[in-house]
Amino acid sequence: MKPNQTMTDDAVDQAGRALAQSLKAEADQLPPEIQARLEGARAQALAAARAAREASAVQADASGQAVLSGGPGGRKRFGAAWLPALVLVLGLVALAQGQWFQQVLGISEVDTELLKDQLPPNAYGDPGFNEYLDEDAQKTDKEARPEDDQKDEGA
Numbered sequence: 001m002k003p004n005q006t007m008t009d010d011a012v013d014q015a016g017r018a019l020a021q022s023l024k025a026e027a028d029q030l031p032p033e034i035q036a037r038l039e040g041a042r043a044q045a046l047a048a049a050r051a052a053r054e055a056s057a058v059q060a061d062a063s064g065q066a067v068l069s070g071g072p073g074g075r076k077r078f079g080a081a082w083l084p085a086l087v088l089v090l091g092l093v094a095l096a097q098g099q100w101f102q103q104v105l106g107i108s109e110v111d112t113e114l115l116k117d118q119l120p121p122n123a124y125g126d127p128g129f130n131e132y133l134d135e136d137a138q139k140t141d142k143e144a145r146p147e148d149d150q151k152d153e154g155a
Contacts, residue, residue, distance in 0.1 A: 007015070027035065114121050123129050 027038070030038070114124065
């Protein structure tokens with residue numbers, strides 16, 4: 001057979017059968033210890049091939065068309081596919097909880113400052129108090145910058 005020539009499935013099967021017959025004829029002449037070791041190795045190879053076949057996601061049906069199998073390996077892959085999405089959702093929930101917690105801490109700090117202040121908390125809701133704060137802020141700004149007053153007087 002030429003190296004570039006491909007074998008059909010029937011030719012591969014025939015070659016495999018011929019090889020198996022010659023090996024079987026020679027196996028009868030082997031000592032019993034070697035036969036037992038070969039039988040154990042054969043059982044392991046068949047188990048490994050069976051596991052690989054079950055783990056395969058794509059199998060061919062009788063007509064030769066590809067069919068997805070939902071074997072035990074399929075469930076593992078399905079779970080592994082959702083794992084990053086689950087981690088993302090959990091991360092977003094953790095961020096939202098963290099932000100909520102920071103807001104609660106900020107509000108509690110404001111409440112603490114209001115309660116520690118000399119003024120009663122009701123004073124902050126009075127519209128006249130807001131006007132008083134605005135006037136007081138303007139006075140504080142003028143006191144903080146006396147050089148502006150001196151420039152105005154000198155002009």
